[in-house]
Amino acid sequence: MRCARCIKNAVYSDPALCKKHFVVSIEETVENTIKKYELIKKRDHIVVAVSGGKDSITLLYILNKLKQKLSFTLTALAIDEGIVGYRDKTLVTVTNFCKQYDIALQIVSYKDSFGKSLDQFLTTTHKNTKPCTLCGAFRRTLLNKYARIYSASKLATGHNLDDESQAILMNLLRGTPQASARLGPQTGVIEDNMFIPRIKPLYFIPEKQIAAYSFMVGFNIEYGECPYAVQAYRGIVGELLNGYEQKHRGAKKNMINLFLKNKKRLMKLSMEQEEKVNYCSRCKEPSATAVCKTCLLLENKQNL
Numbered sequence: 001m002r003c004a005r006c007i008k009n010a011v012y013s014d015p016a017l018c019k020k021h022f023v024v025s026i027e028e029t030v031e032n033t034i035k036k037y038e039l040i041k042k043r044d045h046i047v048v049a050v051s052g053g054k055d056s057i058t059l060l061y062i063l064n065k066l067k068q069k070l071s072f073t074l075t076a077l078a079i080d081e082g083i084v085g086y087r088d089k090t091l092v093t094v095t096n097f098c099k100q101y102d103i104a105l106q107i108v109s110y111k112d113s114f115g116k117s118l119d120q121f122l123t124t125t126h127k128n129t130k131p132c133t134l135c136g137a138f139r140r141t142l143l144n145k146y147a148r149i150y151s152a153s154k155l156a157t158g159h160n161l162d163d164e165s166q167a168i169l170m171n172l173l174r175g176t177p178q179a180s181a182r183l184g185p186q187t188g189v190i191e192d193n194m195f196i197p198r199i200k201p202l203y204f205i206p207e208k209q210i211a212a213y214s215f216m217v218g219f220n221i222e223y224g225e226c227p228y229a230v231q232a233y234r235g236i237v238g239e240l241l242n243g244y245e246q247k248h249r250g251a252k253k254n255m256i257n258l259f260l261k262n263k264k265r266l267m268k269l270s271m272e273q274e275e276k277v278n279y280c281s282r283c284k285e286p287s288a289t290a291v292c293k294t295c296l297l298l299e300n301k302q303n304l
């Protein structure tokens, strides 16, 4: 099979492109998404949430390549949950990667912020709490807080087409389609100075293509998996979508496009039903409820 853009053999079949043009096409898609949805403006300071996985490393690498052309600056922000045997390794990966590409890196830990590592929480005060419930709430709080502290105008995350189509379908299956108003290539429903807008420049790129890109660029990184990762529901929905996509090419993209067409209506529905901006009475961070989920979890008062 020939590359659709030159005479070389294609190394990727969908789309049929040689190595050079496949890499270029991914970077073009990211740049086009940024421009079309105005994700980044001149003089923006972008804080990139980086876990050391292929999505966030790809995002950091491409944004670092684009920063001069699009006139913005960036800082990488890694969260150290304190997961022995996993996060310690990925933090080395992130640190080395940032050194190699001369990217400023900040690391914020659960231990410094909340007094204990995730491992310690789960073996002492929070034995009955689901790891990802605790970890997800803590991470959301710290990413927003430290993006603000490091003067971000936007917080960029590595969410891809698969993540987003899964989230849309999960919200539909749970009977809460209005929750999807918080999705999309840029920030959700609430506008508030304490919230740093979120952007997802990899929004239109399938996970498979990100894996191929990171292999072709040669990041030379070992991608581990968190020992607590179960993600049962997301896994089932992901398999369902992958099976459907195999038979009906483009299904995930169609779903995303349909969602984007109807996002305004969903936002209206969502705002009518909920979403009043509050500040948590304990930590003063923005929260939809009087006490935020992170504080409730810390006090062991969450309803799980």
Ligand code: SF4
Pocket (backbone or CB within 6 Å): 081, 131, 132, 133, 135, 136, 226, 227, 228, 229, 230
């Ligand atoms: S899989 Fe769960 S516990 Fe592990 S890093 Fe992700 S959210 Fe945290």
Ligand SMILES: [Zn+2]
Pocket (backbone or CB within 6 Å): 003, 004, 005, 006, 007, 008, 017, 018, 019, 020, 021
């Ligand atoms: Zn080519």
Ligand SMILES: [Zn+2]
Pocket (backbone or CB within 6 Å): 280, 281, 282, 283, 284, 285, 291, 292, 293, 294, 295, 296
């Ligand atoms: Zn709080």
